Amino acid sequence: MTPLAYDRSFIWHPYASLKDPPPVRLARAARGVEIELADGRRLVDAVSSWWCAAHGHNHPAIVEAIRRQSERLCHVMFGGFTHEPAVELARRLAACAPHGLDKVFFADSGSIAVEVAVKMATQYQHAKGRARRTKMLALKGGYHGDTACAMALSDPDGMHTLFRGMMPQHFFADRPTAPFDPTSLLEQVAAHRDEIAGLICEPLLQAANAMNLYDADYLRLLRDIADENDFVLVFDEIATGFHRLGPRWASEFAGVAPDVMCVGKALTGGHITLAATLASGRVAETISNGTPSAFMHGPTYMANPLACAAACASLDLFATADYAAKVTRIEGELARGLESARALPNVRDVRVKGAVGIIEVERLPARADIDRVIDAHNVWLRPFSNFIYTMPPLVSDTATIGRIAAALVDLASAPPGPAADDGGFHE
Numbered sequence: 001m002t003p004l005a006y007d008r009s010f011i012w013h014p015y016a017s018l019k020d021p022p023p024v025r026l027a028r029a030a031r032g033v034e035i036e037l038a039d040g041r042r043l044v045d046a047v048s049s050w051w052c053a054a055h056g057h058n059h060p061a062i063v064e065a066i067r068r069q070s071e072r073l074c075h076v077m078f079g080g081f082t083h084e085p086a087v088e089l090a091r092r093l094a095a096c097a098p099h100g101l102d103k104v105f106f107a108d109s110g111s112i113a114v115e116v117a118v119k120m121a122t123q124y125q126h127a128k129g130r131a132r133r134t135k136m137l138a139l140k141g142g143y144h145g146d147t148a149c150a151m152a153l154s155d156p157d158g159m160h161t162l163f164r165g166m167m168p169q170h171f172f173a174d175r176p177t178a179p180f181d182p183t184s185l186l187e188q189v190a191a192h193r194d195e196i197a198g199l200i201c202e203p204l205l206q207a208a209n210a211m212n213l214y215d216a217d218y219l220r221l222l223r224d225i226a227d228e229n230d231f232v233l234v235f236d237e238i239a240t241g242f243h244r245l246g247p248r249w250a251s252e253f254a255g256v257a258p259d260v261m262c263v264g265k266a267l268t269g270g271h272i273t274l275a276a277t278l279a280s281g282r283v284a285e286t287i288s289n290g291t292p293s294a295f296m297h298g299p300t301y302m303a304n305p306l307a308c309a310a311a312c313a314s315l316d317l318f319a320t321a322d323y324a325a326k327v328t329r330i331e332g333e334l335a336r337g338l339e340s341a342r343a344l345p346n347v348r349d350v351r352v353k354g355a356v357g358i359i360e361v362e363r364l365p366a367r368a369d370i371d372r373v374i375d376a377h378n379v380w381l382r383p384f385s386n387f388i389y390t391m392p393p394l395v396s397d398t399a400t401i402g403r404i405a406a407a408l409v410d411l412a413s414a415p416p417g418p419a420a421d422d423g424g425f426h427e
């Protein structure tokens with residue numbers, strides 16, 4: 001059995017069926033902005049492998065950091081031990097995080113970082129003697145991950161409705177918009193104040209569920225509401241952090257800092273899984289003064305040294321070049337490159353912010369058209385729901401962005417395909 005035939009019969013891929021699964025490509029290497037296939041073809045990774053590969057694939061500095069660390073210590077349990085890469089990474093994260101977020105909990109994926117944030121909010125209220133405050137207030141249209149608690153905070157009408165019965169129930173305000181409309185948020189707070197432990201959102205860009213850019217005033221309102229009611233404000237910057245939208249954090253657009261922040265994805269530059277939940281001193285202290293005093297979470301591979309070393313090297317790269325300027329350049333190139341898509345019959349809207357380019361279509365083209373465009377341009381795209389989009393590596397040069405934009409416009413020119421039985425939610 002060839003590797004592809006074996007894969008097809010025995011291995012689940014993300015959001016895929018084992019019955020007549022969509023095709024997968026056999027990758028054998030990756031370097032810079034390109035993924036190399038087993039047949040030698042190279043595809044530009046216009047998705048940054050799910051928005052992680054900020055510095056490009058297999059960056060020599062990150063590979064070297066992992067190699068060097070692997071010779072000394074690949075892993076040690078974080079219960080009862082610590083190590084240099086974790087200490088170094090925590091220091092650096094605290095130094096670049098929004099003001100006051102200097103307490104660090106390492107998680108093994110973004111979803112877990114969200115679960116940890118929600119447990120922090122709950123434990124904070126518990127420590128303050130407010131046992132009824134166990135719910136989060138989230139925003140419709142959001143996405144926070146695939147584990148149970150993270151799904152429960154994601155769009156209630158989105159890709160996870162099938163699991164409604166087993167998920168914890170939270171509160172939702174209407175999908176945030178541009179321009180700003182505070183009505184639904186204020187209503188939800190007024191109705192559920194005594195049950196809310198914290199507020200959570202993806203700042204400025206609701207990515208994996210809605211590709212929705214919204215007004216920064218929402219973030220300022222959330223900050224005010226949290227202050228007035230002593231809610232824990234959580235910003236999930238897993239997709240938006242590390243310059244995806246331009247500034248290091250999307251919260252900078254609003255000039256407010258959260259009480260708890262989740263980071264992941266580009267943290268290691270897409271080399272190895274790692275995420276973190278950062279908390280303010282006030283949140284950490286309150287939890288620590290409660291009963292139990294311990295924060296009740298601890299993954300087996302917590303603060304894996306290889307991952308921490310990779311993240312330190314990734315943060316070094318972010319520090320040695322002006323990524324905000326790179327992203328400003330990419331933003332201009334994407335805006336110009338995607339503009340012509342506006343006039344296409346299947347296109348509803350074109351949106352660009354930072355290194356995110358979105359063409360919203362009435363319906364995605366058929367699978368065959370998607371594959372045809374990928375192969376014609378040698379540009380890897382992964383459209384979902386109603387979105388043909390790119391989140392390219394932040395090191396993409398002008399020619400690469402031009403190729404990506406041309407591929408997106410070509411795909412948006414294809415006729416709408418059949419409706420998907422899963423709503424097309426295969427981000």
Ligand SMILES: *Cc1c(COP(=O)(O)O)cnc(C)c1O
Nearest residue numbers: 109110111143144145236238239
């Ligand atoms: C991807 C993502 C997550 C989940 O991260 P995983 O590493 O896939 O678990 C959570 N929140 C946001 C905003 C994301 O984009």
